[in-house]
Amino acid sequence: MSQPSPSAAGGLLDRLRNGAVICAEGYLFECERRGYLQAGAFVPEVVLDHPEVVEQLHRDFVHAGSDVVQAFTYYGHREKLRLIGKEELLEPLNRQALTIASRVARESGALVAGNLCNTNVYDVDEASRRAVRSMFDEQAGWAADAGVDFIIAETLDFCGEALLALDTARASGLPTVVTFAVHRDGNLRDGLTPEEGCKRVQAAGADVVGLNCARGPRTMLPILERIRKALDGHVAALPVPYRTTPEEPTFQSLTDPVLEMQAFPTRLDPFVCTRDEIGEFGAHAYELGVSYLGVCCGAGPHHIRSLAEALGRRPPASRYSPDMSKHAFLGTDPSLKDINREYASRL
Numbered sequence: 001m002s003q004p005s006p007s008a009a010g011g012l013l014d015r016l017r018n019g020a021v022i023c024a025e026g027y028l029f030e031c032e033r034r035g036y037l038q039a040g041a042f043v044p045e046v047v048l049d050h051p052e053v054v055e056q057l058h059r060d061f062v063h064a065g066s067d068v069v070q071a072f073t074y075y076g077h078r079e080k081l082r083l084i085g086k087e088e089l090l091e092p093l094n095r096q097a098l099t100i101a102s103r104v105a106r107e108s109g110a111l112v113a114g115n116l117c118n119t120n121v122y123d124v125d126e127a128s129r130r131a132v133r134s135m136f137d138e139q140a141g142w143a144a145d146a147g148v149d150f151i152i153a154e155t156l157d158f159c160g161e162a163l164l165a166l167d168t169a170r171a172s173g174l175p176t177v178v179t180f181a182v183h184r185d186g187n188l189r190d191g192l193t194p195e196e197g198c199k200r201v202q203a204a205g206a207d208v209v210g211l212n213c214a215r216g217p218r219t220m221l222p223i224l225e226r227i228r229k230a231l232d233g234h235v236a237a238l239p240v241p242y243r244t245t246p247e248e249p250t251f252q253s254l255t256d257p258v259l260e261m262q263a264f265p266t267r268l269d270p271f272v273c274t275r276d277e278i279g280e281f282g283a284h285a286y287e288l289g290v291s292y293l294g295v296c297c298g299a300g301p302h303h304i305r306s307l308a309e310a311l312g313r314r315p316p317a318s319r320y321s322p323d324m325s326k327h328a329f330l331g332t333d334p335s336l337k338d339i340n341r342e343y344a345s346r347l
């Protein structure tokens, strides 16, 4: 089944009223893994240096079932460009990211989203709040200029910063999604529980609230249950695809037992969730009443396809979903040679 056209499927809120919306995230990690983005500062210069890579990744995610093309402006804000001494690239980078995302959305019938994120300069004093606000204003302004369908403010760990992002995003008149990253201690950094934070941003006008990044499926679900109980309205969940545990509940806290060192951010490979685990998470979260679903840092198209299929969909990539019946050794097709099938247990 091909993706519905925007006019048939409607905007974000129409789609959420009719079922789930899938949003693939994790562009930073995937571009890093492919060799087009530097771990550390994590600035999406790839948008200007290799736009074809970003464009193809958008296409890959839509092909795999994402309903949303999220403009790759995560960490493309003023503070990050200051850090690498390239503030002059701020506006071109943002405008180009929005142009690329809009092009892929138009050709595929997906929604296009602008993106605000944690600034890393937020503090409680008025000067820092003003600086954060102006960073959000410029990025949201470029997103609105580009004609995005809605704005995502994500990976926020201070409720105060989330409220600033929301205020900016709402000024555009567009629908808004606000998601929190919940670190090891289980609370937001200004001391609120995640459900209290979600309640506040919802009361301030966010259309969709919830969690993204930091936690894998297993350690995000219990918090999602609490959020779902605490509020009505649309809830979002976009975990990282890593096997986090109650002892090490975030991907930043995972320790590789062999290397005996922190796995984040470039040694996380041994912890990657299988596609089936992501599918199970999606089905479980949707059953809970969480309808805006995706995967964050570490997501690959195979994760997104499993998520889509767990929700009963057949995205274009399902044409190539596994069919082991014709595997030479493990298959069941009667034309396969017994000599190989009998050997299967010795592979």
Ligand SMILES: [Zn+2]
Pocket: 026, 155, 212, 213, 214, 240, 296, 297
């Ligand atoms: Zn993430």
